[in-house]
Every structure is written in structure tokens, then in C-alpha cells.
Amino acid sequence: MGSPLGDFVRAKRDSIEPASLGLPERGRRRSPGLRRSDLAARAGISVEYLTRIEQGRDRNPSIPVVNALADALSLDRAERDHLRYLSKITGGECSAHTRPVPPRREVRSSVLQTLRLLEPGIAMVANRLGDVLAHTGGFALVTSGTGLLDGDAPNLTRYVFTDSRARSFFADWGDVADEQAFDLWLAPSVENSEWFATELAPVAGPDFTRRLNRHVVPRRGTLRLNHPAGHEFRLLRETLELPSDAQQLVVFLPADDATAGALDQLRQRDRLQGRLRAIS
Structure with a gap:
């Protein structure tokens, strides 16, 4: 039986070309990546x-x-943080038998x-499980x-993996799926993550489980x-961590003039239709 730590080390080893570390090629191999002997050395x-x-x-x-x-794996800062986190949970500091307590949904x-x-800007408060806990009218408008x-309880992770509309809405669906799967490792508690992943896996299928277990640290681009x-x-994202609440405030900003213009058009149409949106 493997472990999250072992899975991550093996996945990173398999992804490294020996030449990138100045190591010589040693003939054809049945599996890609760095040899165990080279990494151990x-x-x-x-x-x-x-x-x-x-x-x-x-x-x-x-x-x-x-x-x-x-x-030895030449990990960047985010990957090093993830390795240390996996080492902590793999070592048994968190009990797998503890009954999961749902993360708080209240927003201060x-x-x-x-x-x-931040209105009429685009912003939301969420947790690492993907629960959308509060949002601006601008966020509601962009996702309308x-x-x-x-x-009653929207969840971005569940939406990405189980709603077919997500694949059209997110132009880079695969990147967003990687982000949401990875964030489960950073959930309010290990028990929360395991509970949610167990619930989601049967309906999300291999797209979810494969991403969850390969430990690819997402780049979170535009x-x-x-x-x-x-x-x-095209939106840039600025994230403010709320550690005492195990929540995040995410603000989405136009990445270019075309996006800013398109957002203005959408807001104008919404005003003409007379719809009032409030903080949720």
C-alpha cells in the first residue's frame, strides 16, 4: 500500500529527464524518468x-x-511546501479515524x-474543498x-468534475481541474479532504482520482x-488567505482591455434588465 508522500516522490521522479540534471542516458528503459539509483545517490x-x-x-x-x-528532485518552493505537508500527514500526525468535522461555512x-x-468587482470567499461561501454580484454576473x-451550497470542485457545462465555461478546463484536485490536499483538515474525495470520486470518475493522486502543483495562470x-x-486572480477561518478571499481582475470592455457590456445589459444582485 502506498502513501501520499511516496506517490508524490515517485511521480516527480518519473517526470524528470536525466539529461535535465546533467545525468547521462543509460539506454532504453521500460519506465520514464529518473532511476531510483540516481535519485538515491x-x-x-x-x-x-x-x-x-x-x-x-x-x-x-x-x-x-x-x-x-x-x-535531489529540484523542487520549486510550492512543491517543497507540498512535500513537507505530505510528509507530515503521511507520518500519522493526523488521525485517519477521527470523524470529519465539516469546515465552517460562516463568513465573518x-x-x-x-x-x-469590492462591488461591482468579481470576488468570492471559498474554502479549499471548493465551497463557494459568499460572492459579489460581479461574480454572480460572470458565472450566470x-x-x-x-x-443552496455551490461547490466549485464538484461543479468542475461533474457538470458538463464546466468544460465549456473554463477554456482551460484541465488546468482548473488540476487546481481543484490539488487544493483538496490543502483542505481545512486531512479528514475533511478524505471525506470529500471519497464522496466525489464515484461520480467524478478517473479524471478526478488521477489528478488527486499525481500531486502536480498547479501554476494558477490567467x-x-x-x-x-x-x-x-481573461482574468487575473489575487488571493487573500484567511487562515483563522480556513477560507480564502479571491479577487478576479481583467487581464486585458478586451476583457474589461466585455465585462462593462455584461454589466450594462444586467442593469437594463433591472436585476438586483446582493452579497450571497
Whole structure:
């Protein structure tokens, strides 16, 4: 039986071309990537120990070993943070038998006031499970007709993987799917993440489970949206962490003049139709 830590190390090893690290090619191989022996040598550990880590038979590598693996794999800062997090949860600091407590859905009044100040901009408050907990009217306008905010408890992760409209709405659906799957590792608690992933996997299928288990740290570039009204949006994202609430405030900004113009057209049409949108 594997482990999240072992899965990540193995996935990164498989993704590395030996030549990128200055290592010679050693003939054809049945599997891609860096050999265990090469990674073990770079990290200063034995091949047998690396095998135990990758297979989940050693779940408590020391901090120096974790740092050595990060160096040997040439991980960037986000990947190093993820490796340390996986080392923590794999080592058993979080009990898998603890009954999951749902993350809080309440949004503090001061955060809601901040959202009001951001109108008519595009902003939302969410948690790492993908629950959309509050949003501006601008966010509702940009997502109108997509199905994202349908229902009493909208969830972005569930929408991305189970609603066919998401694949049209998100121009780079695969990138967004990678982001939402990865964020489950950063959920309010390990128990929350496991509970949600177990619930979602049967209906989301292999697109979800494959992304969840390969541990690709997303780059989170420009978000491209295809609005049902025919507008194309390119949005930058600024994220404010609310650690005491295990929530995030995400603000979406036009990435170019064309997007700013399209947003103005959408707002003008909404005003003409006389619809009033309030903070949710």
C-alpha cells in the first residue's frame, strides 16, 4: 500500500529527464524518468530506503531526508511546501479515524463588508474543498447561466468534475481541474479532504482520482472563461488567505482591455434588465 508522500516522490521522479540534471542516458528503459539509483545517490540515501518511502513502507522520514529529496528532485518552493505537508500527514500526525468535522461555512461580517466594498468587482470567499461561501454580484454576473451557483451550497470542485457545462465555461478546463484536485490536499483538515474525495470520486470518475493522486502543483495562470452570452474573459486572480477561518478571499481582475470592455457590456445589459444582485 502506498502513501501520499511516496506517490508524490515517485511521480516527480518519473517526470524528470536525466539529461535535465546533467545525468547521462543509460539506454532504453521500460519506465520514464529518473532511476531510483540516481535519485538515491543525489539525496544521499540508499536505494532500499528510497524504495520503502515510495512504496509507503517507511512513513516517517526525517526532516533532513525530506529536504534532501526536495533538493535531489529540484523542487520549486510550492512543491517543497507540498512535500513537507505530505510528509507530515503521511507520518500519522493526523488521525485517519477521527470523524470529519465539516469546515465552517460562516463568513465573518468584516469579510462580507470587504466583499461589498469590492462591488461591482468579481470576488468570492471559498474554502479549499471548493465551497463557494459568499460572492459579489460581479461574480454572480460572470458565472450566470453556467450552473456554478445553482443550488443552496455551490461547490466549485464538484461543479468542475461533474457538470458538463464546466468544460465549456473554463477554456482551460484541465488546468482548473488540476487546481481543484490539488487544493483538496490543502483542505481545512486531512479528514475533511478524505471525506470529500471519497464522496466525489464515484461520480467524478478517473479524471478526478488521477489528478488527486499525481500531486502536480498547479501554476494558477490567467483564468480564461467562455461566458454563455458569448463573451470571452481573461482574468487575473489575487488571493487573500484567511487562515483563522480556513477560507480564502479571491479577487478576479481583467487581464486585458478586451476583457474589461466585455465585462462593462455584461454589466450594462444586467442593469437594463433591472436585476438586483446582493452579497450571497
